[in-house]
Amino acid sequence: MILPIFVYGSPVLRKIAREITPEEPGLKKVIDDMWETMYVSDGIGLAAPQVGLSVRLFVIDGTELKEDDPSLDGFKKVFINTKMLNEEGQEWAYKEGCLSIPNIKEDVMRKSTITLEYFDENFEKHTETFDGMKARIIQHEYDHLQGVMLVDRINPLRRRLLKGKLMAISKGKVDVTYKIKAPQY
Numbered sequence: 001m002i003l004p005i006f007v008y009g010s011p012v013l014r015k016i017a018r019e020i021t022p023e024e025p026g027l028k029k030v031i032d033d034m035w036e037t038m039y040v041s042d043g044i045g046l047a048a049p050q051v052g053l054s055v056r057l058f059v060i061d062g063t064e065l066k067e068d069d070p071s072l073d074g075f076k077k078v079f080i081n082t083k084m085l086n087e088e089g090q091e092w093a094y095k096e097g098c099l100s101i102p103n104i105k106e107d108v109m110r111k112s113t114i115t116l117e118y119f120d121e122n123f124e125k126h127t128e129t130f131d132g133m134k135a136r137i138i139q140h141e142y143d144h145l146q147g148v149m150l151v152d153r154i155n156p157l158r159r160r161l162l163k164g165k166l167m168a169i170s171k172g173k174v175d176v177t178y179k180i181k182a183p184q185y
C-alpha cells in the first residue's frame, strides 16, 4: 500500500522516534508499505516518521545512484533501532534532497565514516561501519529518527532564503508526483 509522505512542518518529523520490538503490530506490513512508497516516490531512503510513524525504522536502496558510486548497486537494507556509535573523518558537502521537503536540494556537510548498531528485518543485530555515499544516506535517514531535517544542517542564510518555499510546502502548496500529507491547509 502506498502511504502519503508527511512533509515539512508535520510534528511527527520533529519527534525522537521510539524503539520497536519484533512484536510491534503490523511491522512486516509497514516495512513492505515503506518500500512501495519509497520506490513510487523515487526515493533512495525512507524513514518511518516520514509516513507518520514515530518509530526507529528506515529503509534504504541506493541502487538509483549507482552511476555516481558503483558500490551502491544493490545496497538495499532495512534498519531497525539504529544507534549511531561513531561518526568520524573529513566532512564533505553533497546536495541532498528529502521526500518530506519536495523540490529542494541543498548542500549538507557530513562526516565521511560512521559506525552503527542496528537490527535487520529479521531482528538480527549488526555492528557495521559505512563510508562515503552509503554513510551519507544512512546519516540522512538517521536524522529523521532524531527529529532533524536537512534544512537544519544548512547555513542560516540559505535557510532564510528558503523560508517561503518551506512555508508553502507545509501548506501542501508544492508540485509533487507522489501523495503527501501536509500539516496545514
Ligand code: ZN
Pocket: 097, 098, 099, 100, 140, 141, 144
Ligand atoms: Zn529525508
